Amino acid sequence: MTREVELVIKNARLLLESGMVRGGVAVREGKICAIATDEHLPHAAEVIDAQSRILMPGLIDGHAHLHDEAMIDHEDFTTGTRLAASGGVTTVVEMPLSSQVDTVELVDEKIKTGERLALIDFSLYGGMINADNIGNIPLLIEKGVEGFKAFTCEPFYANAGVIAKAMSEVSEFGGHLTIHSEDQGVLEEFAREMEDEWDAPITHALARPALAEQLAVHQNVSIASSTGGHLHIAHITTREGVREVARGKQTGVEVTTEVCPHHLMFDRDEMNRLGPKSKMNPPLRSKQDRAALWAGLLTGAIDMVVSDHAPAPVEKKEAGNDDIRKAWSGVDGIQIILRVLLSEGINKGRLSWSRLLRVTTRDPARIFGLYPKKGSLTLGADADLVLVDPTKEEKITDTGILSKSGWTIYEGMKLRGLPVMTFVRGVMVFKEGEVLGTPGHGQFQPMGRGQLEIPGM
Ligand SMILES: [Zn+2]
The missing domain is CATH 3.20.20.140 (Metal-dependent hydrolases)
Incomplete structure (x- = not known):
């Protein structure tokens, strides 16, 4: 029995290896099960509108x-x-x-x-x-x-x-x-x-x-x-x-x-x-x-x-x-x-x-020999995704940092473009400034043989 599609992210600009296209992705059992234009995406328990931001x-x-x-x-x-x-x-x-x-x-x-x-x-x-x-x-x-x-x-x-x-x-x-x-x-x-x-x-x-x-x-x-x-x-x-x-x-x-x-x-x-x-x-x-x-x-x-x-x-x-x-x-x-x-x-x-x-x-x-399970927006890959707003400006502050050390060398800088949502195997772990993930979600990923293409540049 195939499980239900748990998540659809639509109305995005998808950053694929072949270029940037409009559409969305669907996620089942933590993996990408569809990449399509919005009208061809399956029904899902949860639908997120990416508002034309970039999904990679x-x-x-x-x-x-x-x-x-x-x-x-x-x-x-x-x-x-x-x-x-x-x-x-x-x-x-x-x-x-x-x-x-x-x-x-x-x-x-x-x-x-x-x-x-x-x-x-x-x-x-x-x-x-x-x-x-x-x-x-x-x-x-x-x-x-x-x-x-x-x-x-x-x-x-x-x-x-x-x-x-x-x-x-x-x-x-x-x-x-x-x-x-x-x-x-x-x-x-x-x-x-x-x-x-x-x-x-x-x-x-x-x-x-x-x-x-x-x-x-x-x-x-x-x-x-x-x-x-x-x-x-x-x-x-x-x-x-x-x-x-x-x-x-x-x-x-x-x-x-x-x-x-x-x-x-x-x-x-x-x-x-x-x-x-x-x-x-x-x-x-x-x-x-x-x-x-x-x-x-x-x-x-x-x-x-x-x-x-x-x-x-x-x-x-x-x-x-x-x-x-x-x-x-x-x-x-x-x-x-x-x-x-x-x-x-x-x-x-x-x-x-x-x-x-x-x-x-x-x-x-x-x-690291993790490809294409990781690092790839393709069918069957882990639904590890980040939604990016390329133009939004943000001032970096010490108090805004979640690190145990409580400071950042980037303090006070204004940077333009930021991640707005992060998903690990289809689970949202970060949304607009708030961390939603919980300890224990992370899984060890054994490395495989590296697949190098030294460009001979
Ligand atoms: Zn180091």
Whole structure:
């Protein structure tokens, strides 16, 4: 017996991979069962009039730190996914922050915690990769954890040999290695030069120059070209970094990368005004770098936009008021990805709708092997949807943020374009400023083999 259609969303502009069309969708058992013009949509228990706003697949945030047992005062699966729902994110890939998630037991435990506390669906990263846990990579892949995090710098420094061994492992067994790419030697030497200028927040950015990223990305791409396997460069921030990734793609290396909303939004020249809240790694960069990031998103050099959501209690930020080294590194962002791309991308002519769709839904779904169940507005896909008002203006306020930390680096900004409703498997979890989802709705999504199409650009 086929169940009744539970939901119809009509009178929308549907953002499909083939373009924007008028019509609506129907949902049965949490999946999309019809995509049609309004007069051809089936009857449903609930009908929502989209009022000509844009309906697209929910976002997949491929890099967020929502739940670390040692830092539960920063964020947790419930607060983090409430915030995600308010940003149109329907699947989040949770990444370790300070506690290791590198064994089958730790993965099982995190899946259990996530399914108890999350409002939206989630996948998990394994990490941090080091000389001792590389052998666990195939075991974690069997559990549906196919993304692994490594660093070329502290606090989880792995040398080139460890990176090469881990790349060989993903080359053989699947999945991908995501690397925080800043060269440790460059960071050490440039920090030494700063002496006692640490009271100015911008010093943090000057002590971590673009060269650190350029060298580390170059090294990692070189390793991947000899081992094979899928290399993913975490949060790219510089012209040089984007160029190294693009060059790797051109020469057939399976390399992808991502960019964060804060690097698209702010320059390092704003750090002294913003204060220690603007500290993160890699740091804010120059205006020219920011322009290169927007260009990379448009041309395909950059494959997805991720939040790197990692806020902290405000005291841990303010600890850096007189010495930026003492401030927590990390900012909020999971709620702002879509807002930044609409306001500063679509509405300012820097980004097309088709690229917005790819970098927030389709390409992350393919990178994580979740496609087409996730990240796709097609028949049979999960009804993970976000309704977007592309022109409505909103002032971002601290009190408006649902995060446990209670502040946002975007405070006071006026952004144009926002998510108005979010659905996870057909269930409305967010509507016009209000979170309706409840903990326990989120389901673990095991990753499959990535389906990459490196454009060879
Ligand atoms: Zn991160």
